[in-house]
Amino acid sequence: MDEISPNHPRAESLRIRKRLAEGMRAGMVVPEGLAAHGRGEAFDYLLGERTTEFAREAIEAAAAALLLASHPVISVNGNTAALVPEAVVELSEVTGAKIEVNLFHRLPGREALIAEHLKKHGGREVLGVKEEDAVRIPEVQSDRRRVDRKGIFSADVVLVPLEDGDRTEALRALGKRVVAVDLNPLSRTARAATITVVDNVARALPLMVEECRRMKGLPREELRKKVEGFDNGRNLRESLRLMCRRLVELSEKGEDLFK
């Protein structure tokens, strides 16, 4: 599958898959990452593969939280590096956030490979690579406890574009504000995060960059209101309801849908 026809009804979804497959051939993405993406795709299908109004609200609150932060950090895994390396670097530039490679599946050399990929896309400093800077956080088992002393360990706000529930809960328990991007509004990550953007990371991160640029000059009080006025539980429920409404509407199309 080399060429993706622009007329294909799932052209964008196929382009995203292709980026992941290339990321896997480059050694950045692991097979588990492909499976995780597939689970996300199913929810994207239900959303209509677009950024909803609720995701936009969450993106705005997330941008405000990043701009307000004293020590913001963007946690990057293999899938995120393969899908949106440019947006990660741009977001770090506009918010002053540090970039940290933080992996669920650690393999020799994988962190360094991902760091190199981010540097190729303009990233200046990428944390999470040096063993001497690693700190182990409590509550998480095995390798996943490792964070960088200069990065997530000292962060007040952590953006975790694709994260696992255990780690999100551990970061919250350490008192950090966690911004997650997760297509599944039912996951533990989505429920445990302070702000969850229910959207595909491939769409949400570039929009977050735009939103940060737009909001950068706003007074801190206004940014604070946006963060404090955001209700994550309500936003998740609305995202779920939107999926339900869509399914009901589609089912009512009856015969037309199955032609």
Ligand code: ATP
């Ligand atoms: P949790 O650990 O939070 O309870 P989980 O165990 O069900 O969740 P994981 O395997 O940890 O899920 O991660 C996979 C999840 O990541 C998917 O269900 C999906 O929601 C999310 N995901 C995968 N790819 C993307 C993507 N491109 N954009 C947004 N979210 C994604």
Ligand code: MG
């Ligand atoms: Mg999980």
